[in-house]
Amino acid sequence: MIKVTDLAWLEFEKPDLARAEVFARDFGFQVASREGDTLRLRGTFAGPPCLVIRRGPTSRFVGPAFFAAERADLVRLASATGTAVRRFGRDEPGEVVDLRDPSGFAVRVVHGVPDLPELPDQRALTLNFGSEGRRVNSPQRPPRAPSRVQRLGHVVLETRVFRRALDWYLDTLGMIASDFLFLPGQRDRGPTMAFLRCDRGSVPADHHTVAMHLGPSAQYVHSAYQVTDLDAIAAGGEYLKQRGYHRTWGIGRHIQGSQLFDYWHDPDRLMVEHFADGDLFDSSVEPGWAPMSASGLAQWGPPVTKEFLGAQPSPKMLREVFHALRDDSELDAGRLLSLMKAMSS
Template sequence: MNITGLDSLVFGVDDVEACNQYLTDYGLIPNNVSAAGGTFTALDGTSVVIRHRDDPELPPALPTGASLRKTIHGVADQATLNAIAEELGKDRDVRRLADGSIEAEDDMGFTLGFQLSCRQPISIPAEKVNAPGDEPGRPVNVIGADESITIVPRTLSHVVYFVPDSKKAEQFYIERLGFRVADRFTNLGPFLRPQGTLDHHTLFLVDTPPEMQGVEHFTFHLGGPTELLLAGKRFQEKGYESFWGPGRHIYGSNWFWYFNSPMGVHVEFDADMDLHDDSWTAREIDASADASQIFNFTLVDKWMPGGDPH
């Protein structure tokens, strides 16, 4: 199954205006924003969609009231779309929507969409570093620390589900949709990568009691660690509530910084994730603070030693 990654996440929320503002401040490009919601896109066209929780066009909410109403995966071609429809049609209702996409529930009840991917190719340099022993990353006279840069998330990276049965949930994505296990936290669940991307994971499943079913977080990739630190600092200075980070994960190697959100999920800034193919052997360990990150910081106010000695 040539699933290329997440195209869009659709939320049904209590406070539309707050969510619209939040995602704009996060750095996404706002489109069609109104009291009814909006679409907030990254540079490659992947997005988060906000609607009011009572919007009749939304798929039904999970019994827990979780705000995520639909996860839309992109696929490479029509053949993949047809193959998914045929596979899922064996044991569940598969709806064909007017826009050509298909819709069905996974084994945990999350509503999934599959569509010809909206992800546009982008060509923007990554953050570059200079290090003795290697060719300069930045040309001579090009500065690395520019506080004025515009930071727009590049692409929708991954979503993390709380699921009541991570084994069953994992089986669905592996056996029915061809996802691979990149790595695994034994006591939580697997990091999953669909076949159409090299990204370490686009989906991570966390085993929880049923009353917790929903979303832990989602995130977009930024251009590098400096962008991530600057974006998170700007976000915190706007009054948004940091939850965890900044830091760098071990599985996936991605830099992270998590914030609370009015969607009632964590929202992460992410940068520099590992790439894997099918020659990779999944690692496994019990999740812990030590296993989760190589370091974890807290932003403090700007400061300098000494002041002006004159």
């Protein structure tokens, strides 16, 4: 229907905004505003706040917002989906179309939302490479301090209706696939994970803006935020560790997307990622295909943890598996067993 150009922001609910703000500052966000029951967080790059957190009874992901290139895209999208273009806020410029994807996540497409000005960024370190000595008489002393988040990169979702959700993001928002993962021995049944990017034609875009995989739940998996370089990831991670937060997995380098990564849990156990040096693709790059496996998630780094994979059994997980096998989902017993095997390989 249209081609969205990027993620605009993510929306969450949390019961304790004060605690959410403390973690946000430690992780490297700047507070754009705190008004009443809404906390807005931003990075150093110009743009709108990349996280909107509203007070709610539980900690949960609400959904993503995407940028439309033109107002006409909003009109076309609203007409095709039976929705309406409305003002973004009573006292705020911009317009929005509110949708819901097949997994049940609230999806917004916005246009005309004003940008916040750029903030001072974290300086990338000058590095010496072999015989190329660019740093002379100048020791490296990166501070053990919060990384400075630059921008929102991507969100990863789990869905019971993977094929329907994949088609919706391709057809409704005009996204294109960078990589597909399939269960070993089941490529003929199609992918079970997709990494989707925005189609900007010859203008490069992040390897993935949305990634999704088949599973027993419709849930948020993690979101990722760009920082300057590896030292920003590592020094920022040491600061988070000193502050008592829990590293979920890292530091390493992914295969699909190539990002340097480091994953953390916030106080409500929602997973967030610092990343740097991710792949940028234009529309000429065809999708890659690879078998899904735990060992295939990183080129190097520590072994992937059960926490990252969400593979720790719990009563909630068993209930979700039971309902997924009974309900109108794309998960059957054979695929479930294959998923469990792939995530332990």
